[in-house]
Amino acid sequence: MAHIVVLGAGLGGSIMAYELRDQIGKDHKITVVTKDPKYHFVPSNPWIAVGWREPDDITVDLAPILARKKVDFVTTAAKKVHADENRVELIDGKSIDYDYLIISTGPELAFDEIEGLGPNAHTQSICHVDHALAAREKFEAFCKNPGPVVIGAVQGASCYGPAYEFLFIVETELRRRKIRDKVPMTFVTAEPYIGHLGLDGVGDTKGLLESEMREKHVKWMTSTKVTKVEPGKMHVQNIADDGSVAAEKVLDFGFSMMLPAFRGIDAVMGIEGLVNPRGFIIVDQHQQNPKYRNIFGIGVCVAIPPTGPTPVPCGVPKTGFMIESMVTATAHNLAAILKGQAPETVGTWNAVCLADFGDSGVAFVAQPQIPPRNVNWSSSGKWVHMAKIGFEKYFLRKIKKGTSEPFYESLALKTLGIDKLKETTKG
DSSP: OOEEEEEOOSHHHHHHHHHHHHHHTTSSEEEEEOSOSEEEOGGGHHHHHTTSSOGGGGEEEHHHHHHHTTOEEEOSOEEEEEGGGTEEEETTSOEEEOSEEEEOOOOEEOGGGSBTOSTTTTSBOOSSHHHHHHHHHHHHHHHHSOOOEEEEEOTTOOOOHHHHHHHHHHHHHHHHTTOGGGOOEEEEESSSSTTOTTTTOOTTHHHHHHHHHHHTTEEEEOSEEEEEEETTEEEEEEEOTTSSEEEEEEEEOSEEEEEOOEEOOTTTTTOBTTBOTTOOBOOOTTSBOSSSTTEEEOGGGBOOOOSSOOSSOOOOOOOHHHHHHHHHHHHHHHHHHHTTOOOOEEOOOOEEEEEEOSSOEEEEEEESSSSSOSEEEEEESHHHHHHHHHHHHHHHHHHHHTOOSOHHHHHIIIIIOOOOSSOOEEO
16 A cells, blocks of 8 residues: 655645545545645635635635545644655654655745735735735725735746736725725736736737726836835836846835745755755656656646746746646556556646636636647636636535546636646657
């Protein structure tokens, strides 16, 4: 009997446990290790921050679900992965030995890389449900004394969709409160152009998002580096194509949410051959680490090179569709290995995204996620907002049921009429 440890229980880790159990049966032991016993639906965090959702609306207690699936559940954070010893050391001093390890921890949020950034300093975050709740408190206070708003993503960020979502959700909420006329809004991003998204754009995301900003009277700054944040003041540099500083500016704000750069968690940082210099897990086409062949990586913690050089560093997002594809490939490959066979399954990294703007939105499909693509499509309309609500309900139902059904594939087929985006391949 093999012991497989899944490190992390977010979007990737939770469905990894479900799908792995279905693939390998009950003859092998699975243990999920996570610092948080509850799953939170991260795409709903922008709604939390403006009061459209409560934490209980997007939270699932994983313990009873994993128990039904005969998966052990350890709710203690990892301190260090000892890859040469096949052991995960926990912060309480205990250790868990493994035969195979699947790392699905998500990232560490690198607020400390910019002075004054983050919820413990002068800007807000929607990366975690607790951050979103803290942002709500600041937003409510701001609405009593409105002023300028600055929203965006800093240099090195790799998750741009939520920044656009939050920008337009805030804009919608300000209109509903009839104070939009008192709030100048600026979007600040490391992207070389609006709608780049870390993907060099998808379809006409540039045109669609620029049009939305013009219509909603939102100013924007691209190829922008945030150098420092002080109370109510953000120091930024606009970077030219040759890397030189084209201009410097100080932006005043009464409320700001800036997405940070990501890096790997401390438990894996600095392990030669396992991670890159930023601490992201190095994997091959089978999600398997080239040095430690019994370690796999899935989700946001995986190392993926950028789509190309940009004046300000831009990372590549790991979208839900891509993560689900990684999960399926890993489950099939581990099942093959446990049968004495070679891993052959390769995930098809595709993206289906519904970016909600509060009363409308933008949807895009990228097949594959990294260009050049076979499908490169985007669209906008009020239907996206309704689809995002359905998306939330459908996925939370999947997590609560403990099912390994291909959620994003179903979403693409039922909502967008696009089939066979998640297929895995052999080879």
